[in-house]
Amino acid sequence: MKLLISGNEAVARGAWEAGVKVACAYPGTPSTEILENLSKYPEVNTEWSTNEKVAFEVAYGAAIAGARSVVSMKHVGLNVAADPLFSSAYAGTKGGFVIISCDDPGMHSSQNEQDTRRYAKFAKIPIIEPSDAQEAYDFIKLAFEISEKFETPVLFRMSTRVSHTKGIVEVSERKEVPVKDYVKNPSQFILLPANARERHKVLEEKLLKLKEYSSESILNRIEKGKNSIGIVSSGVAYNYAKEVFKDAWFLKIGMPFPFPEKLFKKFYKKVKKIIVIEENEPFLEEEIKILGYKVEGKKYLPICDELNPDIVRKSIKKRELPHPDPLKTVRRPPQLCPGCPHTGVFYCLSKLKVTVTGDIGCYTLGALPPFNAMDTCICMGASIGNALGFEKARGKDFSKRMVAVIGDSTFLHSGVTGLINIAYNKGTVKTIILDNRTTAMTGHQDHPGTGKTAKGEKTKEINLKELAKACGIEKVYEVNPYDIKETLKTLKSAIESEEAAVIISRAPCALLKESREYFSKKEKKRVLEEKCLGEKCKACIRVGCPAISIRNGKAFISPLLCVGCDLCTQVCPVTAIV
């Protein structure tokens, strides 16, 4: 059967067909759809874990227990899971265990560009890299076989362009793979130093065998060409290279580590000049150079940003296809949605002119105009730790002019440990938990605070107020962010107090079904033009709502975008909005 599906859907389909029993993840663009699709299959036990480390540990536990299992995350999520990753290489596995990491070259929605291939080499486990949806489907099945054959975890590198591109995939049916018998084996799975020393030797032997396998595997192949140029490429970069170099020989790499040395040597004899075309890091280029061969790659191609066929052509062939000149147009920077509950909080924070350590989520957009209300955004959970650092550097009085902001999902991911740390280390940091009842940024996944599982079943719901108190924070406030006056008052008194506090700003994301139903009953706002002060005032524009603009000198509220949330009516000084 032929389907038009994305790389992520293809991975999920392939993993399901390969008999996967357990799948865990923490949502993160571009990886999210893998677990979303796996959770649709009744045969797969899926979960949104609290963070990537936990997801890794649950899936790995399932693999040690004998089942085929998979964990998926975005590239920066692998940093969170790096601790068990390195240990899993030593201990190995019983059931097939695949770790999917989705890189984001070009940083469409990430804080950095990381190349997961480097993690494979660092952690000493094999890595597989598909170049499109069909390969994602084919290769994931092979990944489980390799994992079981060599008793090793296998890394599986996707990237935004592979994860989110849709292509035609020929699919098949699920093959049940029985869970292997569980046999207690402490010398393998208890990494006490004495055992780990032995396991390190086992790992090194495995790597030698995997190196042999890499040259024989269908994952790596030579494609005959018509001229004497040889291209070495992997991932989506291979497809860009095929587009530009139609007559070249190709060494198509689907398993970058261990590098297929023997196959490369065969390839080397066929061509006169070798160019490596790869996205971001010069991983393959370095592997070849280590072998002592002369190759070119990053000499032409950029390390920064996503590749595309234009860059490949322009960098190496030094020319472009003829095209019309680029034209200038208006920018459309990302913004909070109409009716977003974070809007009220950021409006207040920009009024208060406080220092704000921020975090990863929709609310990172509070850093942009018109709010400009954020000073830092480093990684998941960092806002609370960063804030304590500010206090330690600049004193408790500075704390009275600053807050940490963090979303509900991010707080449960890795913010809660920061909060415990504040209470334990006598900090006075004020933390605002922007609780919009979902993981909004990645498209509304549930988490422990929503009371629903990945399969949509009801479950225990974490009470953030009680949790904050249990962490040792005595002052916990709750506010409705749509009430600007109340929010401003609460924030003011909390910020100026001498002790640590948590302010929970609670209102569901405006795009959630329950919010849409609620807002559908509300009247849309309109501007009384005769009252509006227009250009002179712009108070409503400073709310940062995409529905509000200035038209013919007066405020205008788009009836298509307005949801009727009432924020603008509260800030208009002349009651011109009704």
Add this chain to the structure above:
Amino acid sequence: MKEFNIIISGVGGQGIILSSEILALTAMESGFDVKKSEVHGMAQRGGSVVSHVRIAKKVYSPLIEKGKGDILLSFEKAETLRWVHYLKKNSPIIIVNDLELVPPIVSLGLEEYPKNVEETLRKITEKLYFIPAVDLAEKIGNARSFNILLLGVLSTFLPFEEKIWEKVIRENSPTEYSEINVRAFKKGKNLIKS
């Protein structure tokens, strides 16, 4: 077999992803290889969104190279300007939804919305079609069907059978809109025929 490289551009929330999905599925069911890829940033709503759809016997790159685009279908005026340099040099086809969506950054006085879009585009190609798609779709019964109406316009430049288009549109529309969407598609198609 010819190659078709189509760029669909617009603003988040306008139905770009569904439209490119329908186009790609129609191509697949017509026996072509196809790859489609959306490029967008963090914004859920209101941001600039573009979809590349590549149709050929065998497609490698999911992204269209600058100078290789055959057709630019734009759901918003200013967004058309953003992608013209992806088109081939000689008389590419540009289909524009005659609609202006003004971003807040313009209201804040930080940017200007581009003027004289039609004249600017006219200098690039004669095969320029400005379609008041939202008004036309509203007359048919649903203003939101404007994207399907524009697919109808697009379809006149592609070699796919009408019945495949219609089947894919029906299968990918909410039940209550499937007939309106098919009518919107036909309306768009006939705009170019006549």
